[in-house]
Amino acid sequence: MAPPAPLRLHNSLTAQVEDFVPMTPGRVGIYSCGPTVYSYAHLGNLRAYVFSDVLRRTLEWRGYQVDQVVNITDVGHTVGESDLGEDKVEAAARRELKSVQELTGHYTEAFQADLAALRIKPPTHQPRASEYVPQMIEFAKVLEQRGVTYQLADGLYFDTSKDPEYGVLAKAKAGLLEQRELSAEGKRHPADFAVWRADTATERRVMRWDSPWGPGVPGWHLECSVMSLELLGRHFDIHTGGVDHxxxxxxxxxxxSGAFLDEPDTRWVRTWLHNEFLVAGGRKISKSAGRMPLLRDIVAGGRPALAYRYLVLMAHYRRQLDFTEQNLIGQAAGYARFIAHWGPGGADTAPTTYDASVAQLGAAARDWLARIDxxxxxxxNTPRALAEIRAMMRSDLPFDEQRRVVLAVDSVLGLGVGAEPAEPDTGGAVSSPDNPRLPEVEQALADRQRARADRDFARADRLRDRLRELGVEVTDTPGGPTWRFVTGDTSG
Incomplete structure (x- = not known):
C-alpha cells in the first residue's frame, strides 16, 4: 500500500518549502494565534483559522496526533498595537456599556460559533490570556535575570539589541526596524517592546495585576510565548498566524522566547506558517480599514457559512484572496453544486486517515486519492486538490468509487460532503442549495452588480424588481449588497 505523499510546507523562517518532520515521531504541536475578543471576528480573521484547520486535518490525515493551541486574548492588546495606550478590550467594554467579563464572554462565544459553522475543529486547548498572568510575570522575571530587559516608568521593555537575530523571521533589512515609533519616553530603540505595561499616574486599568515593575498588565506578545510553553512544552513544531503577525x-x-530558553543552538519553533490577507479592491479587510464583513452577513444573505470555507479553499493560503460580492456569488453557487452532486449520507462513516481510505478503495480510485493527496x-494546495476532484468527476471512474474518494478527502477539506446541511439562521429565509430559483437568482444578482458598477441604475432597478419577483430581498450596504430568499412568496 503506497504511503501518503511527503508533506512539504513553506517555512516563513527560511522562506523555503521544506519537508515536514515532527520533533517527536507521531506527534505534532501547533500554536495558532487567536483572536482579541473585543468585537466579532471578521472574514479576514477567519481565513487564518480555516487555513490552520486544513493544516491540522492534513496532519491527522497522515496519522499524526495533533496538539493545537488557539489562545483567546482578553487582556494586553493595546489600541493601535503600540506599547502605550488603552487596552482594546477595556475600550470596547466601556463603549458597549458592559463589564470586561461580559464583553469577552460574548465575543468568545461568537468566535466559537463561527468556528463551528465553518467546520473548524475545536483546538485541543483554548486558553485565555488573563488566566496565565502569574506565569507571564515569572517569565518576565527570567528575562530580567538574563539581562535582556530594562525598566521605564511605564513598564518593562525587551532590549532588542541583545538579540543578534532579531527580525530574522520578518527578513528585516537594515533600517527597517528603525522605522517604528519611539512610543515610550526613554525607550532605547524603536523596535524594543513592552514585556510588562505598568499603570501610570494618569492611567489605571480595570484589569491589573501586581508585579515587580508595578501594577499593570502583560505586553501583548508575552502571552503566546508563555501559554505555548505551558501547554506545548519548551519547543513545538509549528506556529501559525496571519502574514501581518x-x-x-x-x-x-x-x-x-529565545532569551527565556537560552538555548542558542536550538530554535524555539522549527516551522512558521503565515496565511495572506483577505482583500477587497486591493485593500486589506480589517477593522481599522472600516470594512468588516462577517460570517453572519453571508448567512443572512441566504448562503451557507461553508460557502465561505469553499471560497477560501479555492485560493492558496499564501496568496491574497479578493473578496467581492460577485466572487462570493460564484463560489457559493459552486459550493452548492459540489455538495448537491455527492448527495447526503456517509460522512459519519468515512475513513479519516489516508491509510484507512486506501484500504477501502479499488486500484483506480486509489490513484485519484493519491493525486488529491x-x-x-x-x-x-487546496485549489489544486479541488481541481483534481473536478477532473475525477469527468473521468470514467464509477460514481460510487468517486464518492468514496471525496468522502475520504473531505476529512482534510472539511466541506461537509455527505453531512446533513445545517439550517442557517436567516430570520425565516429559505436558502437551500436545492432551491430551483437559485441559478437564476445568482445570475440576476451578478448582472445587477455589473449594472451598478457601470452606473446603469435603471437596469439595476429592473433587476431588483425581477429579484423581488423571485422572492429575493436585496439590501445594499457599504460593504456590498446582501440578499436572502423570503418566505411567503408564490411567484416563479
Missing part, C-alpha cells in the same frame, strides 16, 4: 508580533515572540501535501 510575521513582521512584529511573531518576531517579538521569537526574541523573548499529493496536491494537499504540496504546501496545502
Amino acid at each position: 510575521r513582521e512584529i508580533h511573531h518576531v517579538n515572540e521569537m526574541a523573548q 499529493a496536491a494537499v501535501a504540496d504546501d496545502l
Whole structure:
C-alpha cells in the first residue's frame, strides 16, 4: 500500500518549502494565534483559522496526533498595537456599556460559533490570556535575570539589541526596524517592546495585576510565548498566524522566547506558517480599514457559512484572496453544486486517515486519492486538490468509487460532503442549495452588480424588481449588497 505523499510546507523562517518532520515521531504541536475578543471576528480573521484547520486535518490525515493551541486574548492588546495606550478590550467594554467579563464572554462565544459553522475543529486547548498572568510575570522575571530587559516608568521593555537575530523571521533589512515609533519616553530603540505595561499616574486599568515593575498588565506578545510553553512544552513544531503577525508580533515572540530558553543552538519553533490577507479592491479587510464583513452577513444573505470555507479553499493560503460580492456569488453557487452532486449520507462513516481510505478503495480510485493527496501535501494546495476532484468527476471512474474518494478527502477539506446541511439562521429565509430559483437568482444578482458598477441604475432597478419577483430581498450596504430568499412568496 503506497504511503501518503511527503508533506512539504513553506517555512516563513527560511522562506523555503521544506519537508515536514515532527520533533517527536507521531506527534505534532501547533500554536495558532487567536483572536482579541473585543468585537466579532471578521472574514479576514477567519481565513487564518480555516487555513490552520486544513493544516491540522492534513496532519491527522497522515496519522499524526495533533496538539493545537488557539489562545483567546482578553487582556494586553493595546489600541493601535503600540506599547502605550488603552487596552482594546477595556475600550470596547466601556463603549458597549458592559463589564470586561461580559464583553469577552460574548465575543468568545461568537468566535466559537463561527468556528463551528465553518467546520473548524475545536483546538485541543483554548486558553485565555488573563488566566496565565502569574506565569507571564515569572517569565518576565527570567528575562530580567538574563539581562535582556530594562525598566521605564511605564513598564518593562525587551532590549532588542541583545538579540543578534532579531527580525530574522520578518527578513528585516537594515533600517527597517528603525522605522517604528519611539512610543515610550526613554525607550532605547524603536523596535524594543513592552514585556510588562505598568499603570501610570494618569492611567489605571480595570484589569491589573501586581508585579515587580508595578501594577499593570502583560505586553501583548508575552502571552503566546508563555501559554505555548505551558501547554506545548519548551519547543513545538509549528506556529501559525496571519502574514501581518510575521513582521512584529511573531518576531517579538521569537526574541523573548529565545532569551527565556537560552538555548542558542536550538530554535524555539522549527516551522512558521503565515496565511495572506483577505482583500477587497486591493485593500486589506480589517477593522481599522472600516470594512468588516462577517460570517453572519453571508448567512443572512441566504448562503451557507461553508460557502465561505469553499471560497477560501479555492485560493492558496499564501496568496491574497479578493473578496467581492460577485466572487462570493460564484463560489457559493459552486459550493452548492459540489455538495448537491455527492448527495447526503456517509460522512459519519468515512475513513479519516489516508491509510484507512486506501484500504477501502479499488486500484483506480486509489490513484485519484493519491493525486488529491499529493496536491494537499504540496504546501496545502487546496485549489489544486479541488481541481483534481473536478477532473475525477469527468473521468470514467464509477460514481460510487468517486464518492468514496471525496468522502475520504473531505476529512482534510472539511466541506461537509455527505453531512446533513445545517439550517442557517436567516430570520425565516429559505436558502437551500436545492432551491430551483437559485441559478437564476445568482445570475440576476451578478448582472445587477455589473449594472451598478457601470452606473446603469435603471437596469439595476429592473433587476431588483425581477429579484423581488423571485422572492429575493436585496439590501445594499457599504460593504456590498446582501440578499436572502423570503418566505411567503408564490411567484416563479
